[in-house]
Amino acid sequence: xxxxxxxxxxxxxxxxxxxxxxxxxxxxxxxxxxxxxxxxxxxxxxxxxxxxxxxxxxxxxxxxxxxxxxxxxxxxxxxxxxxxxxxxxxxxxxxxxxxxxxxxxxxxxxxxxxxxxxxxxxxxxxxxxxxxxxxxxxxxxxxxxxxxxxxxxxxxxxxxxxxxxxxxxxxxxxxxxxxxxxxxxxxxxxxxxxxxxxxxxxxxxxxxxxxxxxxxxxxxxxxxxxxxxxxxxxxxxxxxxxxxxxxxxxxxxxxxxxxxxxxxxxxxxxxxxxxxxxxxxxxxxxxxxxxxxxxxxxxxxxxxxxxxxxxxxxxxxxxxxxxxxxxxxxxxxxxxxxxxxxxxxxxxxxxxxxxxxxxxxxxxxxxxxxxxxxxxxxx
Numbered sequence: 001x002x003x004x005x006x007x008x009x010x011x012x013x014x015x016x017x018x019x020x021x022x023x024x025x026x027x028x029x030x031x032x033x034x035x036x037x038x039x040x041x042x043x044x045x046x047x048x049x050x051x052x053x054x055x056x057x058x059x060x061x062x063x064x065x066x067x068x069x070x071x072x073x074x075x076x077x078x079x080x081x082x083x084x085x086x087x088x089x090x091x092x093x094x095x096x097x098x099x100x101x102x103x104x105x106x107x108x109x110x111x112x113x114x115x116x117x118x119x120x121x122x123x124x125x126x127x128x129x130x131x132x133x134x135x136x137x138x139x140x141x142x143x144x145x146x147x148x149x150x151x152x153x154x155x156x157x158x159x160x161x162x163x164x165x166x167x168x169x170x171x172x173x174x175x176x177x178x179x180x181x182x183x184x185x186x187x188x189x190x191x192x193x194x195x196x197x198x199x200x201x202x203x204x205x206x207x208x209x210x211x212x213x214x215x216x217x218x219x220x221x222x223x224x225x226x227x228x229x230x231x232x233x234x235x236x237x238x239x240x241x242x243x244x245x246x247x248x249x250x251x252x253x254x255x256x257x258x259x260x261x262x263x264x265x266x267x268x269x270x271x272x273x274x275x276x277x278x279x280x281x282x283x284x285x286x287x288x289x290x291x292x293x294x295x296x297x298x299x300x301x302x303x304x305x306x307x308x309x310x311x312x313x314x315x316x317x318x319x320x321x322x323x324x325x326x327x328x329x330x331x332x333x334x335x336x337x338x339x340x341x342x343x344x345x346x347x348x349x350x351x352x353x354x355x356x357x358x359x360x361x362x363x364x365x366x367x368x369x370x371x372x373x374x375x376x377x378x379x
Contacts, residue, residue, distance in 0.1 A: 064155075074356055
């Protein structure tokens with residue numbers, strides 16, 4: 001598959017990795033975007049995977065909850081500009097779409113678009129949407145929606161519709177205090193963006209995949225390796241001395257005389273060594289560490305490092321394990337929920353949540369107003 005400059009740009013913006021690293025990742029994964037992100041994570045080159053979900057298009061997320069608070073809908077509709085996203089006509093239109101979905105049942109987006117519009121009963125949802133595009137003067141996209149039913153539901157809209165959250169809880173006696181707690185948790189979800197409610201939701205295959213990524217990314221970060229392992233890796237690089245990195249190639253596992261001299265000079269204070277080593281020498285250490293992967297997995301020190309990072313990662317992606325952002329005593333969300341349940345004498349637990357962020361995974365159009373004006377003048 002041919003890799004285009006736009007593909008590389010998209011991956012670079014999503015991960016923060018270098019241009020050549022992104023090109024290599026896409027080449028190695030035959031252009032598979034998600035696989036390329038995983039490739040970069042394993043190499044320790046993606047600065048933040050969650051950037052794959054960065055806001056890259058305008059529009060709003062809207063929510064609606066039924067009067068009995070047992071049915072709720074969240075929807076995202078995209079526009080070309082933030083100006084339209086703030087327009088009252090557009091916002092009223094999106095709210096109307098959410099209301100129709102909440103009051104009726106649709107198997108999927110196609111079924112919804114083919115249905116008769118509640119806003120304009122003389123047209124389908126799709127045809128009325130085309131009319132709204134003509135009226136507003138921008139391309140609009142009904143991107144996604146999700147409908148939730150449960151014991152008690154709350155919604156939260158952040159930043160004027162940039163992020164929307166629905167929280168579904170099980171509770172045998174819901175009251176205002178429970179709903180307030182759920183609203184607080186919805187704010188937590190908006191801010192901290194967890195992937196799961198609890199660890200039990202993560203499949204064994206996903207856990208194994210996440211752990212493998214942490215192992216590979218740890219090997220790709222030589223400076224953070226346990227000292228005995230780092231020293232062994234460096235000694236191997238010194239022993240595999242090469243005349244030049246260019247001649248040695250991408251799979252090189254040796255150092256040049258220049259980097260060996262730097263090491264000899266700085267080894268008395270290893271804390272600063274990596275400030276002076278060349279990028280090619282650090283890559284050689286990565287290659288060496290990766291070649292000893294099976295051996296290091298049996299090393300108790302390295303295994304402990306991986307387990308620590310894995311545990312930290314799970315706390316970040318699982319809602320109930322996250323530190324509750326409004327807590328003064330560092331309690332986690334699970335402890336907060338248990339405390340609220342005890343104070344209100346009821347059963348209370350978070351069942352699920354849905355979080356939409358406007359433009360997640362979409363690439364925002366690069367506006368060049370000078371070029372646009374020139375193009376108009378040349379017509």
